Amino acid sequence: MMLCCRLKLQHIRPTLLVSRIYQPTSLRDVGQESRQGEMTCKSQRLMQQAGLIHPSNPGCYYYLPATVRSMEKLVRVIDQEMHGIGGQKLDMPSLCSADLWKTSERWDLMGKELLRLKDRHGVDYCLGPTHEEAVTTLVAHQAHLSYKQLPLLLYQITRKFRDEPKPRFGLLRGREFYMKDMYSFDVSEEAAYQTYESVCQAYTRLFARLGLRCVQVQADTGNIGGKLSHEFQLPADIGEDRLLVCGDCSFSANVETMSSDRTDCPQCKTGTLVESRGIEVGHTFYLGKKYSQVFNATFSNAQNKPSVAEMGCYGLGVTRILAAAIEVMSTEEGIRWPGLLAPYQVCVLPPKKGSKMDEVAVLADNLVHTLGEALPGLRGEVVLDDRTQMTIGKRLKDASRLGYPYVIVVGQGALEETPRFEVICQQTGETMFLGQDGLLDLLGRVETV
Ligand SMILES: [Zn+2]
Numbered sequence: 001m002m003l004c005c006r007l008k009l010q011h012i013r014p015t016l017l018v019s020r021i022y023q024p025t026s027l028r029d030v031g032q033e034s035r036q037g038e039m040t041c042k043s044q045r046l047m048q049q050a051g052l053i054h055p056s057n058p059g060c061y062y063y064l065p066a067t068v069r070s071m072e073k074l075v076r077v078i079d080q081e082m083h084g085i086g087g088q089k090l091d092m093p094s095l096c097s098a099d100l101w102k103t104s105e106r107w108d109l110m111g112k113e114l115l116r117l118k119d120r121h122g123v124d125y126c127l128g129p130t131h132e133e134a135v136t137t138l139v140a141h142q143a144h145l146s147y148k149q150l151p152l153l154l155y156q157i158t159r160k161f162r163d164e165p166k167p168r169f170g171l172l173r174g175r176e177f178y179m180k181d182m183y184s185f186d187v188s189e190e191a192a193y194q195t196y197e198s199v200c201q202a203y204t205r206l207f208a209r210l211g212l213r214c215v216q217v218q219a220d221t222g223n224i225g226g227k228l229s230h231e232f233q234l235p236a237d238i239g240e241d242r243l244l245v246c247g248d249c250s251f252s253a254n255v256e257t258m259s260s261d262r263t264d265c266p267q268c269k270t271g272t273l274v275e276s277r278g279i280e281v282g283h284t285f286y287l288g289k290k291y292s293q294v295f296n297a298t299f300s301n302a303q304n305k306p307s308v309a310e311m312g313c314y315g316l317g318v319t320r321i322l323a324a325a326i327e328v329m330s331t332e333e334g335i336r337w338p339g340l341l342a343p344y345q346v347c348v349l350p351p352k353k354g355s356k357m358d359e360v361a362v363l364a365d366n367l368v369h370t371l372g373e374a375l376p377g378l379r380g381e382v383v384l385d386d387r388t389q390m391t392i393g394k395r396l397k398d399a400s401r402l403g404y405p406y407v408i409v410v411g412q413g414a415l416e417e418t419p420r421f422e423v424i425c426q427q428t429g430e431t432m433f434l435g436q437d438g439l440l441d442l443l444g445r446v447e448t449v
Contacts, residue, residue, distance in 0.1 A: 023051035044170025059167025059175030066343035098124035127161035155182030171323035192310035228286035233278030335403035
């Protein structure tokens with residue numbers, strides 16, 4: 001009976017304790033040393049050290065719980081932006097039939113990057129790196145698709161596979177990763193361009209909400225095909241893409257699309273092009289009828305005659321955005337997240353055990369509950385670093401490494417007549433001393449998703 005009551009109590013008070021969060025920082029193979037010959041980078045090192053990811057086989061990682069929390073937040077932001085432009089989420093099989101890929105001729109064109117396999121009947125399949133074939137077939141199967149139902153924007157956020165010759169840089173170039181891929185179907189070329197533009201605007205809004213500087217550059221259409229294409233690039237030293245950016249106007253292009261020694265801007269004619277490096281986090285393609293023709297994806301037009309749909313496709317590297325954001329925002333010692341994506345927003349630090357401040361520890365515990373009750377947006381976002389056998393200094397160092405946007409130290413000041421808390425805003429590096437009202441006011445403005 002006693003035991004039963006205790007169990008119940010634990011269920012009523014679900015304080016998130018740092019000691020209980022599965023965020024192993026001492027897994028073997030963690031730290032600077034990576035697998036032989038594999039190139040590493042800041043985000044990979046920081047993510048492994050912080051217990052966010054763990055390497056398995058080349059180009060593949062365990063995404064540990066804090067990473068999954070962060071990714072789920074990113075997915076929610078992406079969903080909001082895609083729904084905002086009329087996108088509808090679906091989920092397509094990862095196991096794709098070779099027949100589809102042979103129809104589009106990409107079974108041969110994709111070469112070794114396509115991960116291929118055979119089932120027990122000897123039938124060929126691939127693990128989908130992208131789904132133009134699959135989605136176009138789906139839409140083609142729909143009899144009586146009316147022009148009134150277009151534009152149709154279908155997207156999914158799923159695991160994708162690519163047989164990278166040299167996986168590297170952690171989540172930036174893996175063989176298995178999460179991608180958002182959207183496909184649009186329109187009645188005309190003009191309508192397709194409008195859809196294309198609205199997706200580009202949604203991408204721009206998304207990166208702005210994450211606080212990431214992103215440039216939209218003209219790009220090569222590669223093996224996806226089509227006439228118009230843009231990449232969304234986060235400027236970063238380790239970026240694998242070389243960009244030419246105009247100093248005077250909005251023009252920017254991938255070096256692949258133009259002669260790399262060109263220095264005059266083709267758009268404004270007066271500006272000078274400067275080369276920089278970027279991490280590609282998004283890609284948009286206007287496809288025209290390339291796939292819809294082949295798979296016969298038609299709709300009935302206003303004259304009730306079948307007409308071939310105009311298509312576009314739009315990718316966002318979900319796991320890559322996470323890693324790239326960490327790459328560009330973090331310091332050498334600690335992760336800094338886009339505020340919206342931090343796995344937890346607040347970490348509360350009670351004093352070290354036995355430091356004659358046990359009553360302060362109770363105050364810290366109470367603070368966690370007060371925050372959770374007063375600020376619904378922070379429910380599930382506040383953790384208590386209960387490892388009180390460690391000094392405040394040591395735990396502060398861990399908190400800095402993990403990058404909680406807000407760290408609250410509950411010390412002597414909490415015992416004063418008007419209690420004060422030390423608050424460290426890790427994104428700005430500011431430290432403040434606030435009473436409970438000031439604290440609620442500050443944290444009440446924290447945006448969560
Ligand atoms: Zn220019």
